[in-house]
Amino acid sequence: MPSLEEELFPSTPGKFKDRGGAHSMNRQFYRCFASTSTMFLWALFLIALTASYLSFQSFVDSGSRYFSSAWGGHHWEKQVKSSAQIHRANGFSVLVTGAAGFVGSHVSLALKKRGDGVVGFDNFNNYYDPLLKKARKALLNSHNVFIVEGDVNDAKLIAKLFDIVEFTHVMHLAAQAGVRYAMENPHSYVHSNIAGLVTLLEACKNADPQPAIVWASSSSVYGLNEDVPFSESDRTDRPASLYAATKKSGEAITHTYNHIYGLSITGLRFFTVYGPWGRPDMAYFSFTKGILQGKPITIYRGKNRVDLARDFTYIDDVVKGCVASLDTAKKSTGSGGKKRGPAQYRIFNLGNTSPVTVPMMVGILERHLKVKAKKNYVDMPGNGDVPFTHANISLARRELGYKPTTDLQTGLKKFVKWYLAYYGHNHGKSVKL
Numbered sequence: 208m209p210s211l212e213e214e215l216f217p218s219t220p221g222k223f224k225d226r227g228g229a230h231s232m233n234r235q236f237y238r239c240f241a242s243t244s245t246m247f248l249w250a251l252f253l254i255a256l257t258a259s260y261l262s263f264q265s266f267v268d269s270g271s272r273y274f275s276s277a278w279g280g281h282h283w284e285k286q287v288k289s290s291a292q293i294h295r296a297n298g299f300s301v302l303v304t305g306a307a308g309f310v311g312s313h314v315s316l317a318l319k320k321r322g323d324g325v326v327g328f329d330n331f332n333n334y335y336d337p338l339l340k341k342a343r344k345a346l347l348n349s350h351n352v353f354i355v356e357g358d359v360n361d362a363k364l365i366a367k368l369f370d371i372v373e374f375t376h377v378m379h380l381a382a383q384a385g386v387r388y389a390m391e392n393p394h395s396y397v398h399s400n401i402a403g404l405v406t407l408l409e410a411c412k413n414a415d416p417q418p419a420i421v422w423a424s425s426s427s428v429y430g431l432n433e434d435v436p437f438s439e440s441d442r443t444d445r446p447a448s449l450y451a452a453t454k455k456s457g458e459a460i461t462h463t464y465n466h467i468y469g470l471s472i473t474g475l476r477f478f479t480v481y482g483p484w485g486r487p488d489m490a491y492f493s494f495t496k497g498i499l500q501g502k503p504i505t506i507y508r509g510k511n512r513v514d515l516a517r518d519f520t521y522i523d524d525v526v527k528g529c530v531a532s533l534d535t536a537k538k539s540t541g542s543g544g545k546k547r548g549p550a551q552y553r554i555f556n557l558g559n560t561s562p563v564t565v566p567m568m569v570g571i572l573e574r575h576l577k578v579k580a581k582k583n584y585v586d587m588p589g590n591g592d593v594p595f596t597h598a599n600i601s602l603a604r605r606e607l608g609y610k611p612t613t614d615l616q617t618g619l620k621k622f623v624k625w626y627l628a629y630y631g632h633n634h635g636k637s638v639k640l
């Protein structure tokens with residue numbers, strides 16, 4: 208005989224069985240409430256249910272941190288403060304979001320090494336191997352950079368960080384990256400690149416003093432633009448992927464915060480950044496793994512079998528561009544949510560200015576790896592890819608002194624050296640990427 212609770216609240220939703228139909232149910236209900244003792248038991252049950260609901264709510268309200276990671280407390284605050292400590296004259300205190308990511312980890316290290324205070328921030332999601340992110344974190348930790356584990360959508364956590372540290376700058380690199388993955392998981396792009404960006408900007412706008420913000424846009428905003436090389440003043444209203452659309456939205460959103468609240472904002476359009484500690488989802492990285500494992504790699508080709516090309520940009524060059532953007536950023540003009548005057552708003556291409564075709568990139572990898580690739584050419588699927596990218600960097604050169612110095616041949620050599628050192632010489636066979 209099932210208990211009363213089991214009768215009315217079957218433990219497996221969807222498997223509720225109507226034994227005997229509506230009339231027999233009515234009879235059971237009548238029997239249940241007929242005795243006072245049963246009613247008393249019912250009242251107790253409902254009170255317990257309400258109490259547990261309320262305590263669950265307060266558990267949720269006391270911080271979404273419980274669903275992501277633990278933060279807060281004396282020790283945690285001490286780590287944040289110590290990481291933010293500045294060790295050079297006129298140095299910065301920088302909040303780097305996406306610090307366990309590819310560009311984020313490199314930028315954090317560069318800033319820390321020159322004496323700036325750096326507090327990292329990352330949600331360590333599993334878009335690609337979180338072990339690689341943990342390894343980058345370990346590297347940063349060994350240089351006294353503390354990474355706060357959290358999501359940029361966690362307004363309470365970000366507000367707390369601004370309470371503890373007077374950040375002079377925010378380097379916002381946390382994002383859902385990848386052009387083609389946007390078709391698989393569109394909402395992750397909206398969550399990170401739009402909602403997360405707004406949450407962060409809200410915190411920056413409310414801060415007193417407001418930090419200057421440098422953030423990662425993308426070469427993909429040029430979309431279907433055919434004028435080459437791509438200049439910052441070119442059309443960017445025809446994105447080819449949702450990823451591009453969210454980055455373009457980011458440019459519009461940051462402009463609004465600059466206009467209304469006086470936040471100093473610099474957006475950087477990165478062009479296919481590659482190098483040691485890179486992203487396993489990117490072609491040069493996954494091709495390396497495939498080639499070493501003797502697996503066929505898929506090379507996309509454009510219309511009329513034209514090779515696709517990218518303005519591959521080496522990480523160290525991009526880091527210099529990021530640091531120069533921080534160095535030349537003017538102060539935000541607002542405070543505590545109020546604008547006090549017009550503030551700086553800039554957008555720069557950070558590319559290499561010399562596009563290389565994808566088959567040529569594969570050829571370079573083959574030479575460095577000393578292994579022939581098994582190539583599988585397929586027509587570019589309609590997945591948001593663009594046929595080529597090519598940056599005009601004269602603006603960045605003029606304003607930031609940006610001058611990339613690493614060609615693809617040299618940069619991939621450094622990448623392969625790192626790859627083999629990191630994953631070992633077992634051709635990556637036991638490595639999950």
Ligand SMILES: O=C(O)[C@H]1O[C@H](OP(=O)(O)OP(=O)(O)OC[C@H]2O[C@@H](n3ccc(=O)[nH]c3=O)[C@H](O)[C@@H]2O)[C@H](O)[C@@H](O)[C@H]1O
Pocket residue numbers: 384385386424425426427477478479480488489490491505506507508515516517565592594
């Ligand atoms: O500049 C950016 O803003 C973006 O750069 C990067 O995007 P992409 O330039 O598309 O790099 P990546 O995926 O390495 O594909 C490179 C080439 O290989 C081709 N490609 C790719 C995969 C494959 O299996 N075969 C292939 O031919 C592919 O068709 C393409 O021609 C970042 O990932 C993105 O997050 C963003 O930062």
